[in-house]
Amino acid sequence: MATQAAQASTIAVATGHLKAIEGHLAQQVATALANLDHLKEHKHLILKSQGGSHLHAAGTPLTAIHNKENQEGTDGPEDLPSKLAALEKALVDRDLLLLRQNEDIASLEDQLARAQLNPARRDSANQRTATERDLIPAVNVPANLDAPMPATMELARDQIVLLRKALQNSQDDTRQAENSRIESEAALQSAVKELQSELTEQQQMWWRLEADCRNLQNLLAQANHEKRMLINQLLDLKGSIRVICRVRPMMSSDALTAATSSSSILEIPSPDTVILAPDRTERIVYDFDRVIGPSEGQEEVFNEAKGLVDSVAEGYNVCMLFFGPTGSGKTYTMAGRPGDLGMAANALAHLFRLAREVDSKQQVRVSASILEIHNEQINDLLLAQNQQQPKLEIKEGSAGVEVPGLTIKPMAGMQEAEAIMQRGRAARGRGGPEEATRSHLVLTIYVTCTHRSTEATSSGKLHLVDLAGSERLAKGAVTSERTKEVQAVHKSLTVLGDVIQAIQQKSSHVPFRNSKLTRLLEDSIGFNSRTMVVLTCSPASEDASETRSTLEFGLKARKPEGLTRQGSTSPKRHFLKALRSTNE
Ligand SMILES: Nc1ncnc2c1ncn2[C@@H]1O[C@H](COP(=O)(O)OP(=O)(O)OP(=O)(O)O)[C@@H](O)[C@H]1O
CATH class of the missing domain: 3.40.850.10 (Kinesin motor domain)
Incomplete structure (x- = not known):
């Protein structure tokens, strides 16, 4: 039970951290989107001020534009398209990452919910061997959520994989335990049946012997009675x-003399x-x-x-x-x-x-x-x-x-x-x-x-x-x-x-x-x-x-x-x- 509780609490902690990561990422995405809007507006203003003849400069990397902006707006307006493109790519990457994480979290939550709903599985977790339990490490999520995201995500995924494996093992154990319980119960029932039939047989034999014994006792008493009657008749005849x-x-001591x-x-x-x-x-x-x-x-x-x-x-x-x-x-x-x-x-x-x-x-x-x-x-x-x-x-x-x-x-x-x-x-x-x-x-x-x-x-x-x-x-x-x-x-x-x-x-x-x-x-x-x-x-x-x-x-x-x-x-x-x- 203690192992099961520890596992459930580990899963809960992992879920909490994953949700925190999700929140953090959402916040970063929101910031990026705000930046993008800002840049788009900035670009629109520039294009408006230069006329439609400068539109070809939109292919400039967004990072470069961004870097120029970070250098207190000293870059020229010609870097902005490339900066925008770089920003857009980064956003797409993060969206993809977030999507995968969401899927993992959803799957983990689903498994967790199913594990919690199935008492047989919960019980079977108690039967897990020590080696198998060792496969489930404690989920250590970095305390600092500002740490680089890919490393945190990787760790979380690994932990999810381990948890899934542990869950799988637990399910296997449950199935095995259930099978062996069914087998034992069947064996026990058949042994009880066998003993019951043996007991019935012995009881019947005992009753038969008792009846035989009673018959023999009666016969003996009768024979003794007849014997006594015959003895009495014989004694009377004699x-x-x-x-x-x-x-x-x-x-x-008997005297033996010449005369006798x-x-x-x-x-x-x-x-x-x-x-x-x-x-x-x-x-x-x-x-x-x-x-x-x-x-x-x-x-x-x-x-x-x-x-x-x-x-x-x-x-x-x-x-x-x-x-x-x-x-x-x-x-x-x-x-x-x-x-x-x-x-x-x-x-x-x-x-x-x-x-x-x-x-x-x-x-x-x-x-x-x-x-x-x-x-x-x-x-x-x-x-x-x-x-x-x-x-x-x-x-x-x-x-x-x-x-x-x-x-x-x-x-x-x-x-x-x-x-x-x-x-x-x-x-x-x-x-x-x-x-x-x-x-x-x-x-x-x-x-x-x-x-x-x-x-x-x-x-x-x-x-x-x-x-x-x-x-x-x-x-x-x-x-x-x-x-x-x-x-x-x-x-x-x-x-x-x-x-x-x-x-x-x-x-x-x-x-x-x-x-x-x-x-x-x-x-x-x-x-x-x-x-x-x-x-x-x-x-x-x-x-x-x-x-x-x-x-x-x-x-x-x-x-x-x-x-x-x-x-x-x-x-x-x-x-x-x-x-x-x-x-x-
Ligand atoms: N059938 C026998 N086989 C072996 N020894 C016998 C037998 N009959 C008598 N005796 C022995 O002979 C002796 C005399 O027997 P017993 O004393 O029984 O005689 P009794 O007729 O009772 O004499 P009393 O009238 O003096 O009592 C005893 O030593 C006894 O053991």
């Missing part, structure tokens, strides 16, 4: 009580059969829902229970009973060890996974309590260490069997769950390991699902019961206190067997109230609930008797048609023997 048997590996064999007394010919061969004369075959061998891990055990854990999230009550003599692997199978998750941790992890999967539709809350039943007394294992153990009783509440006052801890994830289970284990161990083996530990996981839109709620619970060792009294040192403990354990295990048998036989009376344990599990065994008995067996020959008792207990728990198939001993005899051994 009966409400499933029995699986887990045979632990041989341990270095170092080889396992248990054979697993198929995934649902275990053969007890305590000696060469006897082979008893037991069929269960599944037999898990020594080489199989915790994962395989959990796979058998996954369907049951799913049904807890659907509102079923489920009970898993870990039954076997001390050292057979009940605690290992239920609780696991660090880095080797047992059934409880696997079930919790599965429930938290389910909760995450259904999170958009349902809110799933998981909580847990841990208690032990020792000498028919219930102890809360989640009490703070300094808290007094309250007297806890089992009641029938609106939501089923309850233990009012029992600590129930909410759990948001596995970290919290691990900490709670660890706390329960530590509390159980406070009475010493001996006491722990003579008490039942019950970990109960409560699952509540609330539908986010309908607010319909379903609740289920999963009892995991690490039963007291099922071995007979004769095995350890006998004190009156220990006798009392063992009798309490045996009584509760016998009642448990009776309850299971009554359920399997669809008996009208089920003796749930005969022990604290069965009373606690009343709404979670049989009928509208699901139960899994996990028999844990030692393969060591020195544990043959306990292993047999355990397998016989399993027989009790299974449906009547699933008992032993072959061997030298009748199933019925084994069954009665199992009952007797549990009651001893």
Whole structure:
């Protein structure tokens, strides 16, 4: 803008000076014309005084006459014609010069006017390069207008030429700038169009993907629903009580004497059969829902229970009973060890996974309590260490069997769950390991699902019961206190067997109230609930008797048609023997 203003002011100054020059020239012409008139009059007077005979002297140079006049009229009258002629020529020259200047000025003014009227040109002047701007010098008109006219005129003409060139450049620049603006605008418009079409395409693709995703989610939900229905049907077909048997590996602690064999007394010919061969004369075959061998891990055990854990999230009550003599692997199978998750941790992890999967539709809350039943007394294992153990009783509440006052801890994830289970284990161990083996530990996981839109709620619970060792009294040192403990354990295990048998036989009376344990599990065994008995067996020959008792207990728990198939001993005899051994 500054350059443009400077240029306009330069042009204005030049125009002013040119107008001044024009005025000056006009004044000189007027003077010359006056001189001419004067001379003409003078000549006329001379001719008049000399008569018509002297008229031929009119060809004398005017300058000479003029010079003579300047010499105070000393020249003779014969020089006047030549002076007049010279003056006339000078006048013609000046007229011509003036005419050219007028033309230049008119053209310059015209260009100036056009340049001022066209804002696009004015703006484009800003884009002129430095080199081009240098082509326009400042118009320096001599301050003294009396200086010789040709030099002033020449300078003015040069400046006009330069200004014209500058104007031309400016016009070229404007045109170029306009062209490039049009080109850029077109390119920009086409890029915008391209982006818009790309955006539309992507939006359409996104909508398609969203729709696909919704369809897949619906299909998945439907498939999951169908899967659960099939699992439920399968579970119903298998009966409400499933029995699986887990045979632990041989341990270095298993006594190997000359009287016993170092080889396992248990054979697993198929995934649902275990053969007890305590000696060469006897082979008893037991069929269960599944037999898990020594080489199989915790994962395989959990796979058998996954369907049951799913049904807890659907509102079923489920009970898993870990039954076997001390050292057979009940605690290992239920609780696991660090880095080797047992059934409880696997079930919790599965429930938290389910909760995450259904999170958009349902809110799933998981909580847990841990208690032990020792000498028919219930102890809360989640009490703070300094808290007094309250007297806890089992009641029938609106939501089923309850233990009012029992600590129930909410759990948001596995970290919290691990900490709670660890706390329960530590509390159980406070009475010493001996006491722990003579008490039942019950970990109960409560699952509540609330539908986010309908607010319909379903609740289920999963009892995991690490039963007291099922071995007979004769095995350890006998004190009156220990006798009392063992009798309490045996009584509760016998009642448990009776309850299971009554359920399997669809008996009208089920003796749930005969022990604290069965009373606690009343709404979670049989009928509208699901139960899994996990028999844990030692393969060591020195544990043959306990292993047999355990397998016989399993027989009790299974449906009547699933008992032993072959061997030298009748199933019925084994069954009665199992009952007797549990009651001893
Ligand atoms: N399937 C298995 N694989 C590897 N080790 C096992 C297995 N089962 C049990 N064990 C190991 O055998 C030992 C005894 O197991 P565990 O303590 O679980 O027996 P238990 O039946 O719970 O005995 P108690 O009644 O005294 O609690 C433990 O060291 C355990 O790690």
